[in-house]
Amino acid sequence: xxxxxxxxxxxxxxxxxxxxxxxxxxxxxxxxxxxxxxxxxxxxxxxxxxxxxxxxxxxxxxxxxxxxxxxxxxxxxxxxxxxxxxxxxxxxxxxxxxxxxxxxxxxxxxxxxxxxxxxxxxxxxxxxxxxxxxxxxxxxxxxxxxxxxxxxxxxxxxxxxxxxxxxxxxxxxxxxxxxxxxxxxxxxxxxxxxxxxxxxxxxxxxxxxxxxxxxxxxxxxxxxxxxxxxxxxxxxxxxxxxxxxxxxxxxxxxxxxxxxxxxxxxxxxxxxxxxxxxxxxxxxxxxxxxxxxxxxxxxxxxxxxxxxxxxxxxxxxxxx
Amino acid sequence: xxxxxxxxxxxxxxxxxxxxxxxxxxxxxxxxxxxxxxxxxxxxxxxxxxxxxxxxxxxxxxxxxxxxxxxxxxxxxxxxxxxxxxxxxxxxxxxxxxxxxxxxxxxxxxxxxxxxxxxxxxxxxxxxxxxxxxxxxxxxxxxxxxxxxxxxxxxxxxxxxxxxxxxxxxxxxxxxxxxxxxxxxxxxxxxxxxxxxxxxxxxxxxxxxxxxxxxxxxxxxxxxxxxxxxxxxxxxxxxxxxxxxxxxxxxxxxxxxxxxxxxxxxxxxxxxxxxxxxxxxxxxxxxxxxxxxxxx
Ligand SMILES: [Zn+2]
Numbered sequence: 001x002x003x004x005x006x007x008x009x010x011x012x013x014x015x016x017x018x019x020x021x022x023x024x025x026x027x028x029x030x031x032x033x034x035x036x037x038x039x040x041x042x043x044x045x046x047x048x049x050x051x052x053x054x055x056x057x058x059x060x061x062x063x064x065x066x067x068x069x070x071x072x073x074x075x076x077x078x079x080x081x082x083x084x085x086x087x088x089x090x091x092x093x094x095x096x097x098x099x100x101x102x103x104x105x106x107x108x109x110x111x112x113x114x115x116x117x118x119x120x121x122x123x124x125x126x127x128x129x130x131x132x133x134x135x136x137x138x139x140x141x142x143x144x145x146x147x148x149x150x151x152x153x154x155x156x157x158x159x160x161x162x163x164x165x166x167x168x169x170x171x172x173x174x175x176x177x178x179x180x181x182x183x184x185x186x187x188x189x190x191x192x193x194x195x196x197x198x199x200x201x202x203x204x205x206x207x208x209x210x211x212x213x214x215x216x217x218x219x220x221x222x223x224x225x226x227x228x229x230x231x232x233x234x235x236x237x238x239x240x241x242x243x244x245x246x247x248x249x250x251x252x253x254x255x256x257x258x259x260x261x262x263x264x265x266x267x268x269x270x271x272x273x274x275x276x277x278x279x280x281x282x283x284x285x286x287x288x289x290x291x292x293x294x295x296x297x298x299x300x301x302x303x304x305x306x307x308x309x310x311x312x313x314x315x316x317x318x319x320x
Numbered sequence: 321x322x323x324x325x326x327x328x329x330x331x332x333x334x335x336x337x338x339x340x341x342x343x344x345x346x347x348x349x350x351x352x353x354x355x356x357x358x359x360x361x362x363x364x365x366x367x368x369x370x371x372x373x374x375x376x377x378x379x380x381x382x383x384x385x386x387x388x389x390x391x392x393x394x395x396x397x398x399x400x401x402x403x404x405x406x407x408x409x410x411x412x413x414x415x416x417x418x419x420x421x422x423x424x425x426x427x428x429x430x431x432x433x434x435x436x437x438x439x440x441x442x443x444x445x446x447x448x449x450x451x452x453x454x455x456x457x458x459x460x461x462x463x464x465x466x467x468x469x470x471x472x473x474x475x476x477x478x479x480x481x482x483x484x485x486x487x488x489x490x491x492x493x494x495x496x497x498x499x500x501x502x503x504x505x506x507x508x509x510x511x512x513x514x515x516x517x518x519x520x521x522x523x524x525x526x527x528x529x530x531x532x533x534x535x536x537x538x539x540x541x542x543x544x545x546x547x548x549x550x551x552x553x554x555x556x557x558x559x560x561x562x563x564x565x566x567x568x569x570x571x572x573x574x575x576x577x578x579x580x581x582x583x584x585x586x587x588x589x590x591x592x593x594x595x596x597x598x599x600x601x602x603x604x605x606x607x608x609x610x611x612x613x614x615x616x
Contacts, residue, residue: 310467313412
């Protein structure tokens with residue numbers, strides 16, 4: 001049984017439990033209620049304690065998970081969305097603006113997926129075009145000007161591979177935001193909430209601190225793409241997911257991220273408020289920790305962290 | 321039939337070996353090119369004699385197609401004779417995802433190409449003008465950027481800062497190296513951040529985009545030059561053409577994502593033929609020397 005099926009089964013049991021509780025008043029149902037409650041708990045534990053990497057890939061893509069705008073509404077006291085890159089247009093697959101949280105003003109930027117098919121077409125399934133990154137970069141420069149920390153929400157399959165995207169310089173737009181982020185004199189906190197897909201995700205994640213929700217993923221390309229290149233067979237995606245080191249635990253171990261934000265049993269999609277609250281606590285802590293951080297220091301620490309990332313050995317000729 | 325096949329295979333190995341040791345400018349020793357050794361142009365299908373190719377800097381004499389170059393060949397075409405001093409050797413590629421056969425593949429490539437990885441850099445002079453010269457090699461796992469390439473690219477900028485020299489990078493890469501997973505992706509951030517530091521110090525960075533430059537390399541340091549040059553007809557873009565065709569479900573127009581297309585769209589400053597590159601680079605270097613008129 002896949003995680004999705006297990007969750008569906010839990011949901012079914014829960015609704016039958018509710019039906020039972022509301023319809024009958026007799027004491028004879030108590031035994032049945034207890035039995036179903038036990039079964040639900042067992043299933044929950046089983047469904048979410050032994051997740052494989054591939055389970056997490058599917059969970060991360062679950063359309064029921066909160067989108068960036070939903071998180072923003074649940075986490076921040078106030079939010080004003082700002083639109084457009086000032087050159088070409090407004091890319092709806094990246095949203096951003098100014099927000100306040102516990103009396104601190106911040107700039108918030110994130111990938112935006114849709115809920116309905118129609119909405120998803122408008123949001124391009126969370127796959128940005130160059131103007132999305134240029135909007136993000138503009139808002140980041142603005143944050144720096146007004147000394148606002150930056151919070152980003154990362155949830156994208158990747159940058160959009162389209163004709164228009166190439167014509168308007170997708171590569172150049174991503175390169176440019178990476179270069180800019182490395183120099184920003186405000187602290188940046190990136191939270192991967194769903195799919196962290198390749199360069200398109202990295203472009204919002206060059207941050208002082210990167211956290212991942214427990215069931216999110218962050219990878220160089222999709223497991224399907226990985227399997228296609230490595231074994232010429234996209235059907236071996238599940239197998240690829242296991243070796244790619246794309247789960248929060250793997251990335252924490254590699255030193256790519258600094259925190260794993262727990263999701264309640266059932267995942268972020270089932271418990272939106274609780275998850276949002278966990279994220280909120282983490283953001284508040286980050287803002288508190290970095291409250292008096294000097295701008296130059298924020299920049300230095302951020303780049304210093306990425307400068308060290310990589311895996312290789314080295315020998316010195318002179319020592320031989 | 322089998323015999324012909326064997327002969328062909330032998331010719332091919334011979335050809336590769338000779339291509340390997342031919343350094344058109346810095347040739348340390350003379351190579352005998354056997355009669356009848358040809359290489360076919362992948363664009364117009366003309367069979368060029370190898371000697372003719374070498375004399376012509378590996379450019380097809382019929383269609384001006386700029387054939388892909390190995391990195392040491394590139395150095396010998398661009399740098400003054402004996403001026404190149406390679407730096408940053410001594411790296412060993414590791415296998416962080418423990419992918420079967422990855423280390424063997426890298427070892428075999430090391431042996432065949434004489435390279436340590438898909439990127440080399442060092443001190444060089446171009447018509448007397450000193451600079452740091454970095455070159456990617458698309459024959460080494462498609463010039464993909466893993467941890468070693470990312471580290472060496474970053475180091476070449478650090479070296480240029482330290483020596484107060486301009487830097488010229490010839491890019492040729494299919495993107496980030498999949499076999500090293502997320503750590504390859506992180507090299508995009510690392511290299512872009514180092515370009516920013518170099519740039520802030522006032523250094524001149526010239527990128528020379530060659531065939532192909534795509535993916536995580538084009539979306540990081542390759543697109544961040546103060547001056548962006550390209551070889552003719554090179555494939556330059558973010559997504560590979562096949563991925564785009566699958567996404568939009570139709571064939572891409574002729575010339576899409578080629579140098580000339582990028583020039584038209586405003587992402588390249590100039591396209592320069594191989595035979596003119598040394599001269600062109602020298603002129604740029606000279607114009608960025610701090611003369612009396614723009615002394616700060
Ligand atoms: Zn030709």
